[in-house]
Amino acid sequence: MLAFDISGSMLKIANDFLSTKASCNILLYQGDCTQLFPLRSNSLEGILSISVIQWLSEDSQIESFFKECYRCLQMNSTAVFQFYPNSPEHADQFVTVANTTGFHSYLIMDMPHKTPQ
Known part of the structure; x- marks a missing residue:
């Protein structure tokens, strides 16, 4: 791991x-997750990313990250990217870029609203 x-x-x-x-x-x-990963292509059985992609602001950074993840994954592997989007558009941006880099992406939102304290 x-x-x-x-x-x-x-x-x-x-x-x-x-x-x-x-x-x-x-x-x-x-x-830096926007640079080339020090891994061979098709070398990972899966990816779990926690609170990483929300810090990527430029489309080029997001695209580089997803391309590298896709390159390193073995065929028929799974990747899970947990993040806190700033807005629905921000969440859609990640799904769109992930899809253009080869992933078949789904967005699952858990508690997408703030609970009053």
Whole structure:
């Protein structure tokens, strides 16, 4: 398994946590998700992305990210991208770009409204 983040401090937290686990085979990698991934094509069985794509603002960044994810996935694999969109249009932007890069995308919204406190 690969844990990928641009933040060295987040990876340190992950490393500190993982060091308490007896048998944990997770490689930590620091890098920019809009650049080429240090992985062979078709090398991943799946992708789980948590709170990453909402930080990508330019269409070119979003497209680069999805292209690299698609390149690294094996045929018939699954990718899940969890994010917090700023608006319905923002969410649609990700689905549109993902579809143009080869994914068959679906948007599932959970609690798409703010609950008054």
